[in-house]
Amino acid sequence: MSLDLAAIRTAHDRIRPYIVRTPVLTNEWLDAACGGRLFFKCENLQHVGAFKARGATNAIFSLSDTAAARGVATHSSGNHAAAVARAARLRGIPAHIVMPSNSNPAKIRNVERYGGRITLCEPTNAAREAACARLIAETGAALIHPFNDFRVMAGQGTAALELLEDHPDLDLILCPVGGGGLLCGTAVAAKTLHPNIRIIATEPAGADDAARSFQAGHILPAARVDTIADGLRTTIGENNFPLIQRYVDEVVTVSESGIIAAMRRLWEELKIIVEPSAAVPLAAILELKVSVTGRRTGIILSGGNVDLDALPFRM
């Protein structure tokens, strides 16, 4: 099994009743600042406040009735967790969620109110996976991995499908990369529909595993993981990396101050709330890591779950 446009189209038909067709916003001041046209696909306005609703819903509604009856389990720093909890509730099955103990409180609350059963663990990949494996052994729940799962990637790719339905003439698409679920879905959808579109992955320099891996030709961990972009702290998945090598043109990294500045700019100009991870693509433009002059650029704004009592604007 792998990922192709047909799987993304099937996912779109499957999840359509359960997701928002999010608007694409433009802004005259951001266009003027970068000398091109920017088209923001607002997945912060998606259910659960993030694109993650797409992939989790596709994966959970793909399960057979027998498998679904045993419930689902996952580990996630937050948005995927809420997405799994929501989709499980829509399907009427239990969701077991492992979350790192340093998760953003807003993201924990978001899981709780969808009825997810939360287990907190140490904030390491190893601890997350161990806790999740234990839950699955106990319950027989199906693992819904946040990114290393082709059903999840297919669901995430539906955002790019919609973006390109609304704006088929984009020259490039910028996408944040954490584990690679959104990036793979976006890249496969866009490159298959329009082979000339450039796909640029953007990530924090403080979580630069995708950039290092892309350059090395095999998966490498980040030099260090230290970023405000809490959605992008994970290492790219084994199933994601080959697709990234094949479909992504470039991986660029941005600074922490660039992320915060871009986040504030998006709040001020677009009048929408985006989380730090979602600001990474605009940071890449504002830090001149990507040239968009004279081009039509799609940007996936990945999510909007922030703690309003802990804003980074005065750092």
Added chain:
Amino acid sequence: MSLDLAAIRTAHDRIRPYIVRTPVLTNEWLDAACGGRLFFKCENLQHVGAFKARGATNAIFSLSDTAAARGVATHSSGNHAAAVARAARLRGIPAHIVMPSNSNPAKIRNVERYGGRITLCEPTNAAREAACARLIAETGAALIHPFNDFRVMAGQGTAALELLEDHPDLDLILCPVGGGGLLCGTAVAAKTLHPNIRIIATEPAGADDAARSFQAGHILPAARVDTIADGLRTTIGENNFPLIQRYVDEVVTVSESGIIAAMRRLWEELKIIVEPSAAVPLAAILELKVSVTGRRTGIILSGGNVDLDALPFRM
């Protein structure tokens, strides 16, 4: 001259190239909280961050070439000012803007960058009107009043026109009221298209001139003007009041803490930035001043211009 549906339709055709057709958002949690369905018309996502772009653009593009050549002038606490500056720039004419000296700094910057020529004045209606009259005497500019002008009202009514195109089956519409421009446009559009829709005006108890006037049957000033909702501090206009009497079913008032709580709720749930004035309708629902149980309710979110360095959330 007065205001009717035909004028609103003409305005819509005139301004369409210059405005955003703003999205209508819904939210499962806010629906659950109020027991009905809420449809938020997001004028915070409009150019200049407020519905005001509609009315100012209609008024300014209605001017004859001769009149337009002498420029335009207005007084406004901010959003209308930016809207006039933007529309004047689109038409290629000067805009003279009188703003009260206590205007929100974000709103002043918003006028400046559209090239508006700002004159600051004392924060009273009398001082605003005097400064504006002086400017007009000096320049021959055409007054674009923020609300007491049928061309402006017609433009503001185009938001409700779009909302009802997208969702024709609303049972009621909630709208904030300051001077009455948005309210008159909304009420005339909605009541003419669907006579059974209830139109409910919402305003801060700390600027309750519309509620007092509606009850008394003639225009009365607010008992006192003390509200965080800076867009709603003005008194309703002479041309607005008769339309409010004829087309509006009810005027309700809300508390300051209710406005702040509703504003935060909108930020958290819808992932959009709204200014305090825009939160007044939801405050009316959450304070149980309006029953929306089992109903389909349209809400005009009027604007999103706030100073991110001075958020009221920790008050």
